[in-house]
Structures are given as C-alpha cells and as structure tokens.
C-alpha cells in the first residue's frame with residue numbers, strides 16, 4: 017500500500033471538488049426556500065471543510081469494489097449531517113463559537129433563529145438525498161437506517177448531551193471515550209459503513225471497515241484535542257484553546273500530550289492493519305488514516 021501523503025492530498029482535493037459540486041447541485045432550491053435560509057444553508061455547507069466523512073464514504077465504497085459516483089449521494093448526506101451538527105454546536109446555547117471553517121459561524125452571520133433553521137434543513141435534506149438519489153431502494157433504505165442511527169439519540173445527539181454535562185463531570189477515561197465514540201466516532205463509523213453498503217461489501221470487508229472506522233474515529237478525536245492545545249487558529253479556521261478555557265474533559269487533559277499522541281498513533285496502526293483484510297484497493301483509506309495523524313487543521 018503506497019499512496020503517499022502528497023498523492024492523498026491530490027486525491028482528497030479531486031474528491032473534495034466532486035463532493036463540493038454535488039453539494040452545490042443539491043442546494044439549488046426553488047423560490048419556496050426563503051433567500052436568507054438558502055444563503056445560510058449554502059454558507060455553512062459549502063464552506064471549506066476537510067470533507068473527511070465524504071472521503072471515507074467514497075473511498076470505502078471503492079475499496080470494496082464499488083463505484084464512487086454511485087456513493088456520491090451518501091457522501092453528501094453525511095456531510096449535511098456533519099454540517100448541521102457543527103452549526104448547532106456553535107450556537108450560544110451549546111459551545112458558543114464565533115469562528116468555523118475560517119469564517120464567522122452561521123449564527124454570527126445570519127442570527128440564531130436562522131442558524132437553528134439552517135441546521136434543521138440540513139438534517140432533513142440528508143435523508144431526502146439518500147432516499148431520492150441512491151438506488152436500488154433497498155440500498156437507500158439501509159443507508160437511511162445507518163445514518164439515522166449514527167445521528168440519533170443514542171449516538172451523535174447522545175454524545176453531545178453528555179459532552180455538555182462533561183464540563184462539570186469528574187475526569188474519567190471511560191466516560192471520555194464513551195462521549196467521543198458517539199459524538200465524533202459514530203458519524204465516522206457510519207461513513208465507512210455506508211461505503212460498504214453501497215459497494216455490497218462482503219462480510220469480511222464490512223468487519224474490516226468496522227474495525228478501521230472505530231479506531232479512526234477515536235484517533236481523529238484525539239488529534240482534534242491535541243490541535244486544540246497546540247494548533248494555530250488561522251490554520252485551524254476555528255478558535256484554539258477552547259477546551260481548557262471551558263474546563264472540558266479532553267485526552268491531553270487526562271493523559272498528557274505525549275500519551276495522547278502515542279494512543280492516536282497506536283489506533284491508526286491498528287486501523288491500517290484491519291485494512292489488510294480488504295486488500296490493496298484499500299490504499300486510499302490507509303493514506304487517509306495516516307493523514308489524520310499528520311493533520312494541522
């Protein structure tokens with residue numbers, strides 16, 4: 017498996033363009049959508065995010081012998097859910113942030129009420145995109161179920177609720193991992209599973225994707241916590257040092273920077289090892305996992 021860091025960046029840029037164009041097409045609303053709402057949705061969704069989750073959907077499908085084009089609606093649906101979660105997370109009643117993806121947050125730009133509605137619209141549009149654009153219907157239904165579970169009250173929403181509570185809870189590694197398995201990990205795991213569903217992956221391929229996705233999700237969160245400690249605000253496109261300011265439970269806070277880094281590396285090694293069960297066509301996923309470790313934003 018030899019995809020280099022340079023070639024994964026090129027691949028990611030190419031796939032990122034493909035995803036951006038599709039997101040642009042999915043947000044060409046009729047005049048029934050009020051112009052300010054349309055603007056708020058597109059402002060957040062088309063902002064320059066890393067598109068990690070869409071990349072995972074598309075590369076997982078490809079790794080299992082599927083077609084990236086066929087998986088594009090699922091890649092966009094996951095990005096819609098992710099963007100909705102960021103818009104709502106940034107609200108004053110949640111994390112109260114003013115900078116996201118290098119721009120003022122949605123509520124800073126459009127006001128709180130419209131930001132809530134833009135998030136609501138993105139959440140709904142994700143399922144419309146899956147149901148309306150994936151074929152056959154059985155695959156669309158399976159993908160709807162997968163994404164709904166990952167975004168729902170036992171996963172993404174649960175992790176967020178516990179994270180808000182975590183600001184006052186006693187430090188505990190099991191609790192921290194449980195929060196991030198749901199808040200960050202569930203959508204990352206769903207991304208690789210969606211790719212597998214669309215590619216009609218074998219049982220062996222699905223179990224490899226599962227192992228890869230779980231480990232990558234946790235590694236991604238640990239690097240997110242490390243960047244909050246040491247990252248540069250301009251590169252990050254969001255405020256740094258927020259976790260410590262809020263007394264949040266984090267991996268470096270609990271384990272220290274060096275041990276957190278070691279854990280992230282170990283998780284990526286294990287994630288990559290799981291890909292051997294898929295074969296050489298999983299090299300994009302391997303490069304993506306390594307890029308998560310090296311990321312600076």
Ligand code: GRG
Pocket residue numbers: 064065066067068098100101102104105117172173176199200237240313
């Ligand atoms: C409001 C239901 C609800 C959930 C919010 C996404 C989220 C849950 C909180 C965001 C805060 C945070 C730092 C989460 C940890 C990791 C994470 C999801 C970071 C943002 O994802 P990136 O880095 O963002 O992939 P881009 O902008 O690149 O897409």
